[in-house]
Amino acid sequence: MSERLRGKVALVTGGGMGIGRAICEAYAREGAAVGVFDLKTEIADDVARTICDAGGRAMPIVGNAAKRTDIFAAADALKAEFGPVTLLVNNAMYNRYGPLEAQDEKTIGLMIDVGFKGVIWGYQAVIPQMREAGGGAIVNIASPSAVIAMKDGIMYSAIKAAVAAATRSGAAEFGPDNIRVTAIAPGPTQTDGAMRVVTEDGWERRRERIPIRRLGKPSDMADAAVFLASEEASFITGDMLFVDGGITYAFS
Numbered sequence: 001m002s003e004r005l006r007g008k009v010a011l012v013t014g015g016g017m018g019i020g021r022a023i024c025e026a027y028a029r030e031g032a033a034v035g036v037f038d039l040k041t042e043i044a045d046d047v048a049r050t051i052c053d054a055g056g057r058a059m060p061i062v063g064n065a066a067k068r069t070d071i072f073a074a075a076d077a078l079k080a081e082f083g084p085v086t087l088l089v090n091n092a093m094y095n096r097y098g099p100l101e102a103q104d105e106k107t108i109g110l111m112i113d114v115g116f117k118g119v120i121w122g123y124q125a126v127i128p129q130m131r132e133a134g135g136g137a138i139v140n141i142a143s144p145s146a147v148i149a150m151k152d153g154i155m156y157s158a159i160k161a162a163v164a165a166a167t168r169s170g171a172a173e174f175g176p177d178n179i180r181v182t183a184i185a186p187g188p189t190q191t192d193g194a195m196r197v198v199t200e201d202g203w204e205r206r207r208e209r210i211p212i213r214r215l216g217k218p219s220d221m222a223d224a225a226v227f228l229a230s231e232e233a234s235f236i237t238g239d240m241l242f243v244d245g246g247i248t249y250a251f252s
């Protein structure tokens, strides 16, 4: 087994399910100690237990990515247990698709609080620890909709575009401290959350539009997140990597 993240300490928001869970497990397999940060106790516990049972190091952390104090507390708890945080994956998102006119203020506020402010709280919580450790890497989970239009997804795409902007500008601001900031734009990926809102027909339509002709798996995103966090990506920062089977730029 390779240990590309040996000695790293990672905080993964929304680590209890889907893409976040796959990233937690992949980071642990690569030698990182992982803070599984999620809203839900049972699933954060389950991921951390699975990692520890396999011989890895992990800690469940219950919290809300929208709350600055929760993210700061998570970074502090990880530092106390494993040492300064050197990897951050901003993955948590709250999303409701639908015509903009039908979206109420509370829904829009929640989407911005989790999907955008959560990223900013993450930066603020870990940057001092990364500086102390001599560097680090941040991977933001964005979306192809950051750069292409999405019907019924005005808020979602605008938030993900803001995340892409915070990736580029974060790279400029934190680069001199040896902290890289990158993003992943996942194509349609069969996660627990996405399975709840996309029908069988919907998946089939997506599959047909993907040049590679298969849907994304959480492990596709985890593989990319390991690469971006690793030394192999040491000269990559500010970029958004499309892990999408080619769908974003395919015109069909």
Ligand SMILES: NC(=O)c1ccc[n+]([C@@H]2O[C@H](COP(=O)([O-])OP(=O)(O)OC[C@H]3O[C@@H](n4cnc5c(N)ncnc54)[C@H](O)[C@@H]3O)[C@@H](O)[C@H]2O)c1
Pocket: 013, 014, 015, 016, 017, 018, 019, 020, 037, 038, 039, 040, 043, 063, 064, 065, 066, 091, 092, 093, 094, 095, 114, 141, 142, 143, 144, 185, 186, 187, 188, 189, 190, 191, 192, 193, 194
């Ligand atoms: N699945 C896809 O097709 C797809 C495509 C593009 C982008 N993405 C992005 O990938 C990320 C993960 O998506 P997913 O499909 O794996 O989601 P998911 O719903 O399967 O899992 C999300 C996890 O985040 C946790 N979570 C939600 N809100 C939280 C909060 N406020 N604080 C802490 N934890 C919270 C949930 O409890 C859950 O464990 C999101 O940012 C999403 O926008 C997903």
